[in-house]
Amino acid sequence: MRLNGVIFDPGQATKLGEILELAGYKPDRVAVLVNEEIIQRHLLVDTEIGPDDVIEVVHFMGGGSR
Amino acid sequence: MTGVLPGDELALAGRLFGSRLILGSGKHPIERLTEVVEAGGVEIVTLALRRANLNGPGDILDHLPPGRAILPNTSGARTAKEALTLARLARELGCGDLIKIEVIADSRTLLPDNEETLQAVALLSEDGFAPLAYMTPDPVMGRKMEQAGAAAVMPLGAPIGSNRGLTTKEMVKLMVECLQVPVIVDAGLGRPSQACEAMELGVAAVMVNTAVATSDDPPAMAKAFALAVQAGRAAYLAGLGPVGRPQASSPLTGFLWEEKGSQDPSSQEKF
Numbered sequence: 542m543r544l545n546g547v548i549f550d551p552g553q554a555t556k557l558g559e560i561l562e563l564a565g566y567k568p569d570r571v572a573v574l575v576n577e578e579i580i581q582r583h584l585l586v587d588t589e590i591g592p593d594d595v596i597e598v599v600h601f602m603g604g605g606s607r
Numbered sequence: 608m609t610g611v612l613p614g615d616e617l618a619l620a621g622r623l624f625g626s627r628l629i630l631g632s633g634k635h636p637i638e639r640l641t642e643v644v645e646a647g648g649v650e651i652v653t654l655a656l657r658r659a660n661l662n663g664p665g666d667i668l669d670h671l672p673p674g675r676a677i678l679p680n681t682s683g684a685r686t687a688k689e690a691l692t693l694a695r696l697a698r699e700l701g702c703g704d705l706i707k708i709e710v711i712a713d714s715r716t717l718l719p720d721n722e723e724t725l726q727a728v729a730l731l732s733e734d735g736f737a738p739l740a741y742m743t744p745d746p747v748m749g750r751k752m753e754q755a756g757a758a759a760v761m762p763l764g765a766p767i768g769s770n771r772g773l774t775t776k777e778m779v780k781l782m783v784e785c786l787q788v789p790v791i792v793d794a795g796l797g798r799p800s801q802a803c804e805a806m807e808l809g810v811a812a813v814m815v816n817t818a819v820a821t822s823d824d825p826p827a828m829a830k831a832f833a834l835a836v837q838a839g840r841a842a843y844l845a846g847l848g849p850v851g852r853p854q855a856s857s858p859l860t861g862f863l864w865e866e867k868g869s870q871d872p873s874s875q876e877k878f
Contacts, residue, residue, distance in 0.1 A: 572656070
């Protein structure tokens with residue numbers, strides 16, 4: 542699978558919440574796209590991820606305008 | 608320090624705010640953000656969404672004082688559809704419905720694309736958001752934004768990050784006169800006096816980022832902007848006097864050294 546543009550090996554983990562934590566993210570502070578679909582917050586931890594999925598993790602950072 | 612006049616809160620999509628100074632959080636070291644926000648009495652802070660970076664400076668949400676409203680923006684979007692995706696991601700982060708739509712397709716001028724922004728306002732409004740439309744000032748387009756569901760319009764004072772001031776003053780003034788929704792000047796203001804001037808025109812609020820973040824003392828500059836915004840708001844509410852020909856503000860009679868023949872009869876009494 543790809544996570545933020547980089548190939549990521551999740552080991553035995555298949556659920557998005559586990560994968561995020563393995564990668565070092567706090568699931569409650571990020572929003573996630575899987576294959577360009579937004580994962581709703583209440584589904585985020587338990588969503589099953591496959592080996593070909595593309596995950597994008599975003600969070601807030603400083604910004605006024607571009 | 609809110610300095611709000613009684614009953615004069617800023618109303619945005621049904622929410623009331625005591626401060627009319629909105630702060631953009633870009634370019635600030637995040638560990639200093641709390642101090643800047645508190646010094647300016649800021650209640651609304653804009654944030655951007657980006658790919659999470661584990662090697663970055665940390666989580667900006669840990670550096671916002673409690674009780675402040677987060678206004679996510681859609682910076683990075685080049686089309687209405689991309690703006691909708693960013694807005695929905697922000698909503699998954701628990702920010703509520705307020706969102707600043709920012710659609711920029713011109714990397715040279717960084718001017719907003721009003722046409723795509725209008726489409727984004729319609730899309731986001733239908734999706735339950737209260738969109739604030741960052742736009743190149745235009746009262747006709749502003750009215751279309753309003754009709755499409757914008758909760759406020761955010762005309763720029765000058766190109767983003769330029770600190771050039773209220774170069775669009777006449778258009779902003781027309782927008783204030785023509786629109787029902789709040790008009791918020793966003794981008795380009797470089798000095799507190801320019802923020803004050805915008806508020807004197809009757810805009811509902813101003814947003815600054817670069818002017819504060821790039822000053823030598825950002826907390827002190829945030830406070831200076833807050834004071835300027837309060838002064839401008841108070842002046843607007845008081846009503847500015849008319850502009851016209853020279854007119855003395857002291858009586859033109861009763862001078863100690865009157866010229867002969869020019870005396871007003873009422874000023875001839877002995878004293």
